[in-house]
Amino acid sequence: MTSIRKRLLVSILSTIILVTALLAIATYFAVREEMDELYDENMKQVAMVLARTGLEDDHSVLEEASENKKLKGEEEFLIQIWREGKIAYTSHPAINFALQKEGRKNFGRAIFEENKWRYYQLKDKNDIIQVSQALDKRHDVVKEIYRVLVVPILIQMPVLITLIWFLVGYGFKPLMLVSDHIKKRTAAFLEPLSVEKSPIEVRELLYALNDLLVRLKSSMDAQRSFTSDAAHELRTPLTAIGLQLDILKRASNAEEKEEAINSLDKGINRSIRLAQQLLELARQEPESITHPLTRISLNDVIKEAIEQGMTLSQMKSISLTFDLDQNLSIEGNAAQLGVMIGNLINNAIIYTPEQGNVKVIARKTDHQIFVDVSDDGIGIGTKDKERVFDRFYRVAGTGAIGSGLGLSIVKNIAAFHKIDIAILEGINNKGTTFRLLINSV
Structure with missing residues (x-):
């Protein structure tokens, strides 16, 4: 793609050259028209002066006319x-220009000796005064005047082009400075660019760049924090696996070995689950979600999430039920919404004691759909409600095994879909209800 500077220069210079050319052409025809009017008026005045001198006295008038050398432009007229x-009478006996046919107009044109002539006729009693001029003489004068007017313009064109070249370059200097400042930014240095002394035209660009730098810095900080937290969280189960493996090596009988193997198996499964949730969380970061939104059936999404949670609920003898309005549809990504609702269901099952209850309800109002995932488990304290969506945060004293990532994933997917989340009382004022408020319009 051509640079903006080059396109601007080509556009400006092309416009100047075109306008100058059109102006030169217009000037030529304007000068020519003005000179034609001037010479025509002079021809008319010459004829009228001769008529006023009185042509009835043959000899005196002719002698006066032939001797009168003060008439303006007389030497150019026949x-x-x-x-x-x-x-x-004729002012130039050597020129045999004939009397032209009388017409309705006093002025006329004729061809004489392969040249174009302009003439003016004035009737005075029995006489006809005819004043004529070769047009090439007029054109010579027009060209001379035109040359005087246009040549200075043509001479100044190179100066003007050079000046425009430097002015355009000077105008783009702020952009070059912005480019230099951007080049100095690194992953470790993402400070906003200075806007105070920049031209107004560049400020909108700088505001957009600064907004991008702020979001990029926030994303980089979040990534560093995520990497640090993930490394810390992975270190604990991996250390536990190492200890369990060491215990297995030291086991002296079959019973101790079986117990060590079971512990090792649980530790490995816990690590796998943690790694999977870490990957899922990374994919569900708001900056990373690029899935297209389409019109989907929310009923199908919820039922599939419930089906996937059945295995875990049956292992804990938890009653997992649902009550959904019919024909619930929204704009969203089915896979991501399935992950979000599935995490809420799994979270409810994990923090609900055996023989407990988990219920999913979906209702439609005028402009919203709300989805409640409720349980009658241990519940969430007021202080913990403010932090349950933080990464790796786990409510203390629950005894439940988890990574603290499920609700972070829920939060990111909800943010992408512009879904509000509320934490309410659970079933029979026990446990917790996570309510999703979805715009159905």
């Missing part, structure tokens, strides 16, 4: 006086 079809 002056003839015709009487009864014969020439009575």
